[in-house]
Amino acid sequence: MLHSVQKSLSEIDTKLTINSVESLFEKISVSTVSKGLQTVGNYPFLDDLKARGINIRVFDTDGQLLYETQKSYTTFIKNPDTYLRETTLNNLDAFVAGSPIMSQEGSNLMGYVQIVFRLNDYHKIRSHNTNFYLYMTTAAFILSIAAGYGIAFYFFRPIKQMVDTMNEIEEDTLSETRIKISNSKDEFTDLSVHINGLLDKMALYVSQQKQFVEDVSHELRTPTAIVEGHLKLLNRWGKEDPQILDESLSASLTEIQRMKTLVQEMLDLSRAEQVEIHYKNEVTPILNVVLHTFHNFKMLYPDFVFNLDNDLKREVYVNIYRNHFEQILVILMDNAVKYSTDRHEIHLSISESMSYVQIAIQDFGEGMSQEDQQKIFARFYRVDKARSRNKGGNGLGLSIAKELLEGYKGDITVESVLGHGSIFRIQLPILKDYVPEEEL
Missing domain, CATH: 3.30.450 (Beta-Lactamase)
Incomplete structure (x- = not known):
């Protein structure tokens, strides 16, 4: 100035x-x-x-x-x-x-x-600058609001998609709608991928639950209908005939036993999904249980030849509840016996590889096709439902074995050739630093 x-x-x-x-x-x-x-x-x-x-x-x-x-x-x-x-x-x-x-x-x-x-020029300039500042401030404020809204819309668009997807799935549990994955490599993309994975698992569980209920209803319908038929027969006139009375009672008891077995297997399957909660500190000597089960089956089925290949030089311990491990072995050994044909021979082998103990059970019976091998561990799945029903199977045994093994960080696989038999292999992680109490 x-x-x-x-x-x-x-x-x-x-x-x-x-x-x-x-x-x-x-x-x-x-x-x-x-x-x-x-x-x-x-x-x-x-x-x-x-x-x-x-x-x-x-x-x-x-x-x-x-x-x-x-x-x-x-x-x-x-x-x-x-x-x-x-x-x-x-x-x-x-x-x-x-x-x-x-x-x-x-x-x-x-x-x-x-x-x-x-100072006319100065006051004009100051007035002009003041007006210019007001105009620019107003314009900047408006642009900031617009830019802020645009940026917020851009960054919160994935969240809106998540909310919309959740609302749609809430209305329809089995909806296949998923969050669209963008090409950007940011946290929202990772979150969207994980949410989609979670939704896929939820849909799978819901579908499995629905299928499980349908299968259980189907499995229970047959024995229930048989028992109901025999009771109606007895109620009308069969109770006066000793022969019909005996046949109806025998058939009803058989179906009731089948239902009892089915209920027990479903209970076992439900418990198998919770092993990490209730049995996480259980320890079992593998070789001891394998030998015990091997000798039991030799005694139960004297017309079968049971061979044992033991490559373990010492006892190994695994984080698994003993009764569960015995149940897995019994399921696999019992299937090997039931589905054997002319050659009554079962091979059982146990070995140690890396940090896992591996057990293989081989039979020389009916075998399975490639399609059956992919479905054999599904609940209520049977290779031949007619023959399986005659042999007392409900299609839950292998599902129980798989659930138990996965709960204890193990695994089960199958190799089979139709008409030549099957080999089931299971493995469990070994507790390397475990020392039994009697050795302390």
């Missing part, structure tokens, strides 16, 4: 020379006397200064106003020296400069000149 004032004063000083001021002063004096300040001559540069907010006031030696380019209410103070001070005009900042006017010889005081710089 001060620089602008100094620049204006410099321009004034250039244009308003001593001669012109003296001439102006003389004309002002004459005009004052003769015409009452009505005219002072033609000075074009005064109009330019006036337009820029610069007011020139001329005073005589007594401080009386002789001339001013425009009306001003600035106080005049006679001062023998040039001065520059800041003031306020109409609540706006301004500068006032004053200087004595000397004759050309420099000896006589002719009067005083006062220059009032209203």
